[in-house]
Amino acid sequence: MTRKLILPRQRVLVALSGGPDSSVLLHLLWRLAREEEWQWELASAHLNHCLRGEEARADEEKARRLAETLAVPFYVERVEVAALARERGISLEAAGRLARYRFFDQLATRLGCDRVALGHHLDDQAETILLHLLQGTGLRGLTGMSWLRENRYVRPLLSTRRQEIEDYLAAWGWEPARDRSNTEVTWLRNRIRQELLPLLEQEYSPAIRVNLVRLAEVAREEDEFLEATARHALTRLEVSCEGRPAPDPGAVSWRLLPFAELPVALQRRVLRQLVRRLLEGRMPRDWGFTTTERWRLALLAPVAGDAVVRDRGDGEDGIAYLRGDLPGGLRWELKGERVRLWRVAREEEGQVGEEALDLPVPGSVSWGVRGETIIRASLEGVEATGSGSGGQTAGLPPRGRWEALLDADLVAGGLRVRSWRPGDRVAPPGMAGHKKLQDLFVDAKIPREWRSNWPVVVDEVGIVWVPGLAVDRRVVAMPGSRRVVRLRWSGPQGDVPTRYLPLREG
Structure with missing residues (x-):
């Protein structure tokens, strides 16, 4: 607990799937909570995804028995994740994640929990970074999973190897639930776990997992530095908030020319920070590098040297006028030397560029x-x-x-x-x-x-x-x-x- 992820006497909700990682996490926190130094108040939460029939019900019962054995309050919710995926038009994996975090957020708020503890470990971190590399990522993707997220979610086992967890289970004598879908190689993450990482470990680098995790730590430190630099750069742009008070206004605007003078790396980060201001600190689910880059290039298009020239629209001569939509119900407009970004009311959707x-x-x-x-x-x-x-x-x-x-x-x-x-x-x-x-x-x-x-x-x-x-x-x-x-x-x-x-x- 050297990172002080959980402070003494805090209330902690443990995400308990019933599998090896979450079972060991709950048992460890239960042991530490009894010590005078920590005195945590624990609760556990299990989400049944309703995807594997009797196996899912057996996992739920395994998680319940563990919580009852340790006298830890147990809460369960059942969600038809397949139906949620169809309704939202997303993958089963994304729907499961959405359902879990929605359940954890609501329950933690209702119980007054300070932290939600997750069972991700070092091998999960290595798999995540390698997955991001294969799918294409920037510096942020290389940071992997964080120890502390949103000042609520913590991952105390992130420096623990999977084998150490198995050794702990053997010494404890507890047989956890085993999700057979974790071994199916139809999923990319499972293929990375079962095939790619072992191959890299055996044929190229025995320390590949540790090296990937070290890369994540370095990337996180540098990413935090660049984010702080971008926040400082915002002060040069004369950012103005409209509607609700900062940091979550209804609209923001800023000067174009100081933005154009920033290094490209800071331009991208500044744009993402401005989006997060409007969306309570979050980025839209379908936002990617291409979104940021196309928006950035569109904003810079009218800039010729130190002058802003007219593109087209209803502005005065020599004044730029551009407009476009972004994911997450956002719309932007460049008029003159200022850019404005705001949330689109539902009745406005589809009306971008309505000037014929x-x-x-x-x-x-x-x-x-x-x-x-x-x-x-x-x-x-x-x-x-x-x-x-x-x-x-x-x-x-x-x-x-x-x-x-x-x-x-x-x-x-x-x-x-x-x-x-x-x-x-x-x-x-x-x-x-x-x-x-x-x-x-x-x-x-x-x-x-x-x-x-x-x-x-x-x-x-x-x-x-x-x-x-x-x-x-x-x-x-x-x-x-x-x-x-x-x-x-x-x-x-x-x-x-x-x-x-x-x-x-x-």
């Missing part, structure tokens, strides 16, 4: 966070014969999904380009009635983070074309159309436009 841009015919307009893609319009005279449907006119069919042909005489007024909005509907040829754009996005498996940047072409009546998805039958060019507007959405080199949309986060 005029699309001249013939002509073109740049589209995207930084104008990365182009929508072109041309007017063509057609002697159409034969039959066609779905936007195809005989003799001049669209060249793929990124083109559409409209009957110029049916287009009401001028054309404009905007982002999609809640309630938007289109009437595709050959389909009765209308269809919501939201449903089109889902059917076409368009990633959620792409949708706010997806263009919608409208006239004075309504939607005429959703590139790649549908053209409205009200204006689609048909046999007999005398004048045709050809629309095309492409990248700057005439390539596929979706290459320039935000990448899907893992």
Whole structure:
């Protein structure tokens, strides 16, 4: 207890799966709690994931018997984790973690516990770091699991080897529950445990586990230094909080130019710290390196030397105006020399970039966070014969999904380009009635983070074309159309436009 993770006379909730690690943890804390120096008040918590039928119930009973043997209060909750995973659209592993920590948080608060003790050990730490390396990570991922998290969760066994835990069990004489799924190599973490780490240990480095854990300690110390440096850098940006008082305001804004002068490593950390200010210290679940990097580059795009230049929008001459969505229900806006970040109200979702841009015919307009893609319009005279449907006119069919042909005489007024909005509907040829754009996005498996940047072409009546998805039958060019507007959405080199949309986060 040299790290003083648990202070004398604190209340401690022990996460008790019934397996080797948590059983040894509870027994050790129970022994120490009886000493005059510590005098902890212990309780135990078990979450039944309802995934393994009788085995799961047997694990629950094993955990209950241990708690009763030690006269430690025992609390249990049963959660259909498979149903939770389907409901949230996440993996079983992620759903199980969500259910466990939600249960532990709520129970610890109800019981007034100062700490929640987890049974992770040194081998778990080595596996975690190696897993992060294989999946791709930055410095933060190399820190692995922390000894103390959120001033509540502690991992007292993090320097203890798995074999030491087994030796303790043998000396104690207790047979814990054994989860057979921990040996199934269908899971990546299990393959790392069962195959990769033993191979590295035997063939390359006998001390690989200790070396990985030492790497985590060094990475954590350097990460903490960089985080402190980034917090200090925030003072140069003239950060202003709006709405609720800091540190959890409803919106924050800051100056762009001092931000642009920071080293790249600090720029990324500053952006993440500003996000955490709005989300009570947490990052969105689907936030990744790509999210931070694309946002950072978008913010820096208007900066030329020491000047901020206009990109497009409703700002004054020489003033930049950019806007975009981020995971976690966040939206950002660059106007002039200040960046603003705020939480999006539910009714605002999907309305980013709602300022429509005029699309001249013939002509073109740049589209995207930084104008990365182009929508072109041309007017063509057609002697159409034969039959066609779905936007195809005989003799001049669209060249793929990124083109559409409209009957110029049916287009009401001028054309404009905007982002999609809640309630938007289109009437595709050959389909009765209308269809919501939201449903089109889902059917076409368009990633959620792409949708706010997806263009919608409208006239004075309504939607005429959703590139790649549908053209409205009200204006689609048909046999007999005398004048045709050809629309095309492409990248700057005439390539596929979706290459320039935000990448899907893992």
